[in-house]
Amino acid sequence: MCRTYRESLSQVELYSGYINKLIDELAALPGIGNKSAQRLAFYIIGMSQARVKHLADTIVNAKEHVTYCKVCQNLTDEEVCPICGNPRRDHKTIMVVENSRDLAAYEKTGKYKGVYHVLHGAISPMLGIGPGDIKLKELIARLSKEEVSEVIIATNSSLEGETTAMYISKLIKPAGIKVTRIASGVPVGGDLEYIDEVTLLRALEGRTEL
């Protein structure tokens, strides 16, 4: 992205200072390249003054009011998020996820009735992210206070996700808590032919009796 930006610098110099600043700000957001940033900038400039003000206020408000749920660390604008505050959920089962989007993905299934713990990251020695950089001590503190029957580790099936899963498992298993890991395997509807070997081997290892 950085290179694309530099390559088209001569193009960007065409625009005036304020447009350039806006393009730069937008291009710094994830998933927005220089072309999209330009398109968005021109769109924003073309919006009504009121809509632009509203967009800017919404951004500032979200940042100001949204904090971490004091129980599960999910993003919320209340002290305790709607899931943790719901008495009909099973508070003895905690699913550990890497971020709020993963939580949303499981919530969308509508079948999981337990609660969550959001780590906001995964352990990555490569990127210098250690156990202290994710919301892990909050999980430990929670386990020591609450009565928990099972911790389901639903971190991603990536190197970082697996490392984090192993680390958490080793940390909390000695305390006598049941720790499980979501299954790795062939995705539903997936064609074996196109699935990588590691996944195929995982699916074989994790086979269940019919």
Place this chain on the structure above:
Amino acid sequence: MCRTYRESLSQVELYSGYINKLIDELAALPGIGNKSAQRLAFYIIGMSQARVKHLADTIVNAKEHVTYCKVCQNLTDEEVCPICGNPRRDHKTIMVVENSRDLAAYEKTGKYKGVYHVLHGAISPMLGIGPGDIKLKELIARLSKEEVSEVIIATNSSLEGETTAMYISKLIKPAGIKVTRIASGVPVGGDLEYIDEVTLLRALEGRTEL
């Protein structure tokens, strides 16, 4: 986009009011779907307070300070844009483009030395956009004041672009001004096999002697 958004409404309801509002605002921008909006919203919430404030200010500032160049109607934060204000450009040749991005595309070639006129749209009877809805009267006013030797119409090669080109041509040719249209044809590096029939016929019609 609308349907995708509605489909995942249950997912969005997970988040708190401020996050939802931010996701909605972002998803309303062009080229940003609900998934990207979620990702951006979480990213923005994770940015520092200062950076969020800066992003919001940049958006408001761009809208407040950017106006149309009083000569060519390009977006600028000065009264006259850098291109119109450059005495080394050929002010007798005006290239008419649909928007600022098209201007930027030609500017990037580095070969065009004339000036521009930005219409900010194209005539589209389908969308109810008539000649009065684009910056056409500004072009006419300009042609009556300035000494112009050629008007190059570089609107898109779409139905709207062609309609606009024809309209402008009929409007200004009687005044004795030379009006040209950029060539339609096979793109450089394009493989004939994959090019649509209309383009192939255009390329044939527009053939030049070697």
